[in-house]
Amino acid sequence: QQPVQSPQAVILREGEDAVINCSSSKALYSVHWYRQKHGEAPVFLMILLKGGEQKGHEKISASFNEKKQQSSLYLTASQLSYSGTYFCGTETGNTPLVFGKGTRLSVIA
Amino acid sequence: DSGVTQTPKHLITATGQRVTLRCSPRSGDLSVYWYQQSLDQGLQFLIHYYNGEERAKGNILERFSAQQFPDLHSELNLSSLELGDSALYFCASRGGDSAGYTQYFGPGTRLTVL
Numbered sequence: 001q002q003p004v005q006s007p008q009a010v011i012l013r014e015g016e017d018a019v020i021n022c023s024s025s026k027a028l029y030s031v032h033w034y035r036q037k038h039g040e041a042p043v044f045l046m047i048l049l050k051g052g053e054q055k056g057h058e059k060i061s062a063s064f065n066e067k068k069q070q071s072s073l074y075l076t077a078s079q080l081s082y083s084g085t086y087f088c089g090t091e092t093g094n095t096p097l098v099f100g101k102g103t104r105l106s107v108i109a
Numbered sequence: 110d111s112g113v114t115q116t117p118k119h120l121i122t123a124t125g126q127r128v129t130l131r132c133s134p135r136s137g138d139l140s141v142y143w144y145q146q147s148l149d150q151g152l153q154f155l156i157h158y159y160n161g162e163e164r165a166k167g168n169i170l171e172r173f174s175a176q177q178f179p180d181l182h183s184e185l186n187l188s189s190l191e192l193g194d195s196a197l198y199f200c201a202s203r204g205g206d207s208a209g210y211t212q213y214f215g216p217g218t219r220l221t222v223l
Contacts (some may be wrong), residue, residue, distance in 0.1 A: 002151075014129060029209065030209050032211070032212065034214075039197075039219075040216070040217075041111065041199060041214040041216050041217055042152070042199070042214045043214075044111075044211055044212070044213060044214075045110075047209070047211055049209050057204075087151065087152065089152075089212070091209070095165065096142060096152065096154050096157050096165050096167065097154070097212055099151050099152040099154075100151065101150075101151045102151055
């Protein structure tokens, strides 16, 4: 079951914050976040496991609400380099990652 | 650099032809996954191999097949190619087979079918 990401696209000015959401109708074991620049490979950002703590990576952090089967990715004080498409991938057990359709983030000067 | 390698980087071929895409996982990783990404689309899971055995199939066409060899590299074979098969094909590897392992993507092969 493909997770649902929102918003589909967002435009930010440098220094602004953004939140990207990922939700599933199934009970999740883990949520994985990736960023992909156009024509390049998805790059791993972080993984959140059921029962685990909120993760952080520089100015990018994420949370996982197990009760709601939702995860949110927080980007603070955005930089031009944050531009790209963000994908969440979800696991419901020993199954392959299923990715959402992505959120296109554009950071402008 | 994720440590996952894919060849070739680009491939241009004609409809009806057959091609083979190659993937070498990160050192020590036993799992290989193949994904298809069409223009501005998401990542569609095709197939998963673990230590030489097929573990899961996604939206993989019958014209497509894959295998993982004893040295753990994997090949994706695409035959009777159609225009709609033009896409980026990624492989990814991860250390284990169970949930929670991080998955790393290779640089991809861009396939263009003319």
